[in-house]
Amino acid sequence: MKNLARTAGPAALLVAAGLAVWQWYVTAFDVRPQVLPSPLRVVEQGWAFREQIWTNTVPTLQVTAVGFAVSLVLGWAIAIAVDFSPWLRRAVTPLLVASQTLPIIAIAPLLIIWFGFGLLPKVVVVTLVTFFPVTVGLIEGFAATDPAATRLLRSMGASRWRQFRFVRLPGAMPRFFTALRIGITYAVVGAVFAEYVGAVAGLGIFMNLQKNSFRTDLVLAAVAVTALVSVLLFALTYLVERVVVPWNR
DSSP: OHHHHHHHHHHHHHHHHHHHHHHHHHHHTTOOTTTOOOHHHHHHHHHHTHHHHHHHHHHHHHHHHHHHHHHHHHHHHHHHHHHHOHHHHHHHHHHHHHHTTSOHHHHHHHHHHHHTTSHHHHHHHHHHHHHHHHHHHHHHHHHTSOHHHHHHHHHTTOOHHHHIIIIIHHHHHHHHHHHHHHHHHHHHHHHHHHHHHSOSSSHHHHHHHHHHTTOHHHHHHHHHHHHHHHHHHHHHHHHHHHHHOGGGO
């Protein structure tokens, strides 16, 4: 509990101070709710529409989970293949970098046109947004393995696969989880953005509808839920890391 308070305490105090200033500004200058609702109004209206918000949160979580799962599978497959083939590393790395120059804001509407309003286009957007940090984190983690440990295993007659399994894979885990934390936050944002472009349900489409109705309070309530989901998923990676790589504590 002390470690948790020491870690989260400063951030919580800063958020509380920001909310207090926000509440004071809206009250003191009598700002219209359509322009900037107070934090209390956002919480009040968010709670009043909690069922509708939750109904739209579930599809966003599904898109996030499926898209990030696909990203992990692709990231691991590419990183392992690159680690076993120096030629493939030289060929794939520039393509990975180039993939991040693609303007998602321009591609997302095309995906809707090509694949409709189902799950697939949103999963593709999440995958495009998240697979780069995961893949690069793994590639760099494998490459950062202690050369002395690799030479020791090689001198003992270990195969390339055994060197990978017992040295390179465990050594890459810390960097992988760092990349995982970056990717999972991008995944939620990517899912909301994909829904914002075109979807039947989800936090993105909920925000879009409320914005068109000038319900700024509900838009901010949905933004708060999105931020909360991102923080919870981010924190979950630490729990998974403690289980998978306890030696890294």
